[in-house]
Amino acid sequence: AAQYRDQIVSLKRVQEKQYVSSEHGNIDVIAGVTKNGAACIQVFFIRDGRNLGNKFYYPKQTRDAEVPEILNAFIPQYYLSHNSSRFIPPEIIVNTELPDEHLLQEVLSERAGANVTLSHRIRGDRARWIEMAENNARTVLDNQLASQASLLQRFETLQDVLDLENTPQRLECFDISHTMGEATVASCVVMETQGLQKNDYRRFNIEGITPGDDYAAMQQALTRRYTRLKKGEGKLPDILFIDGGKGQVSEALAVLEELQVTDVLVVGIAKGPERKPGLETLFVGSINKVVTLPSDSPALHLIQQVRDEAHRFAITGHRQRRAKARNVSILEEIDGLGPKRRQALLKQFGGLQGIQRAGIEDLASVNGISKAMAQKIYDIFHPDH
Numbered sequence: 001a002a003q004y005r006d007q008i009v010s011l012k013r014v015q016e017k018q019y020v021s022s023e024h025g026n027i028d029v030i031a032g033v034t035k036n037g038a039a040c041i042q043v044f045f046i047r048d049g050r051n052l053g054n055k056f057y058y059p060k061q062t063r064d065a066e067v068p069e070i071l072n073a074f075i076p077q078y079y080l081s082h083n084s085s086r087f088i089p090p091e092i093i094v095n096t097e098l099p100d101e102h103l104l105q106e107v108l109s110e111r112a113g114a115n116v117t118l119s120h121r122i123r124g125d126r127a128r129w130i131e132m133a134e135n136n137a138r139t140v141l142d143n144q145l146a147s148q149a150s151l152l153q154r155f156e157t158l159q160d161v162l163d164l165e166n167t168p169q170r171l172e173c174f175d176i177s178h179t180m181g182e183a184t185v186a187s188c189v190v191m192e193t194q195g196l197q198k199n200d201y202r203r204f205n206i207e208g209i210t211p212g213d214d215y216a217a218m219q220q221a222l223t224r225r226y227t228r229l230k231k232g233e234g235k236l237p238d239i240l241f242i243d244g245g246k247g248q249v250s251e252a253l254a255v256l257e258e259l260q261v262t263d264v265l266v267v268g269i270a271k272g273p274e275r276k277p278g279l280e281t282l283f284v285g286s287i288n289k290v291v292t293l294p295s296d297s298p299a300l301h302l303i304q305q306v307r308d309e310a311h312r313f314a315i316t317g318h319r320q321r322r323a324k325a326r327n328v329s330i331l332e333e334i335d336g337l338g339p340k341r342r343q344a345l346l347k348q349f350g351g352l353q354g355i356q357r358a359g360i361e362d363l364a365s366v367n368g369i370s371k372a373m374a375q376k377i378y379d380i381f382h383p384d385h
Contacts, residue, residue: 025049026089027126031133032071032096033141037063039070040141042133043078045357046089049125052349053359054133056140072098075118080111088112093119095130144195152193154302158239161291161299162265162284168238169193173306174221174252175243177314181211183322186221187314190237191306200234203317215251218242222255230259237264243307245270249283269307277304316380331355334376341368345377356381 029044039062044054057078062070071094079088088108097120098104108116122130159167171191178184184206190197204224209216229236240256242248249268256264265285272279280300282291293300319333330352331342348366349355355363355377363374 025091026087027091027093027129028089029093029126029129029133030071030075031094031130031137032067032074033134033137034062034065034067034070035138035141036145038141038145039065039067040137040144041071041074042137042140044129044133046129047354047357051129051359051362052354053357053362054136056137058144068096068098071096072100072104075104076107079108088116090114091117091119093122093126093130095134096120148194151195151302154298155193157297157299158302161293161297162239162267164265167193168265170235170237171239171241171306172237173241173243173310174218174225175307175310175314176206176214176217176221177311177318178206178212178217179318179322181213183318183325184209184211184217185314185317185321186217187310187317188221188225189306189310189313191302191309196306196309201313203313205321214244215247218244218248218251219255222252223259226256226259226261230261236261239265239267241303241306241310242266242268243310244268245281246283249285253286267303269303280304312379319380330380331377334373334380336373337377341366341373344368 025046025048027046029046030041032039032041034040039059041057041059042054043057045052057074059070059074075092075094075098079086088111090112092108098118101118105116105118108118119126155167155169158164169192173189173191175187176184177187186204186206188202188204190200202225204221206217206220209220228234240252242252245268249266252266252268256262256266267285268283270281270283272281277295279295280293280303282293282303283289284291320330323330323333329342331337331345344366345355345363346352349358349362358378360371360374360378363369363377364371369377
């Protein structure tokens with residue numbers, strides 16, 4: 001804990017330096033690290049000499065790869081993928097020399113319509129930025145590896161409490177969100193033993209049902225999802241969690257039976273009295289088994305995690321859809337964020353795009369924005385993270 005505290009203090013000092021840096025212009029800082037066959041990449045967005053936020057990425061299939069090779073593959077995918085509209089700055093700083101540095105510069109320059117430089121031999125503020133990014137990536141990767149070991153234990157406990165022959169490897173969880181039937185959105189989140197699989201998340205805009213009919217919304221979302229999985233457009237889960245009780249479980253079982261989907265265990269998560277966490281009841285599939293777990297059960301913690309993630313993913317999608325339908329700013333959809341603070345954010349970051357690029361610490365630096373509110377703002381712009 002003391003080590004992490006010292007790292008945070010060090011990072012804050014560097015970040016403060018960034019805000020008064022003599023450097024100007026737009027720069028992306030990309031640092032990659034590896035450990036025990038896993039990799040983490042952090043990207044900082046420097047705009048006009050200030051750090052306006054960062055994101056972490058965890059490349060897959062990196063067991064035998066070194067950092068230069070990983071970044072060499074990551075950079076073109078990050079900036080040049082067919083569905084990417086990312087801004088390409090005139091300078092990209094990396095923490096190692098890349099095998100295809102010159103080729104990447106040519107391709108990025110062509111896409112950007114201006115010269116783009118990849119730099120790894122840097123000094124001054126640039127060296128501090130890359131050091132901070134590398135340290136952050138290393139700390140996050142260490143935490144990620146530690147949490148994966150704990151996560152596997154939770155999956156094994158889940159196997160025991162549900163009396164399964166094998167440890168489940170893939171979980172899906174669905175949730176429904178709407179406001180009195182308006183702008184209904186269903187979410188599907190996926191978790192494996194390595195963690196949340198955010199690339200596999202899906203949202204479904206629900207249409208053609210009686211407003212507020214959660215059963216019909218769930219039926220439509222499950223039918224759309226599992227019709228695609230049945231066609232081979234993804235992997236079937238071992239367990240399908242539904243945020244609800246017997247009724248929702250029956251609806252899910254009916255959908256799977258109609259689509260002839262087998263070997264997927266359906267489990268309903270019914271909230272306890274007063275909807276307090278730790279008092280949930282599980283309704284297990286066609287065997288009509290009811291399970292209540294102690295509040296300190298690792299299996300229950302796993303179920304709560306995937307359910308809460310499904311709820312978060314659904315509600316952020318619903319708010320975005322509702323804001324679009326009402327033709328209002330997405331900021332107006334954030335509870336507790338009044339006109340003055342919305343104006344302060346827009347002024348500080350120069351518009352919605354600047355707010356979207358900002359990190360939680362940057363948002364919290366705005367007068368009147370608490371850390372909790374900064375997290376809310378960040379989540380509404382980054383529903384997949």
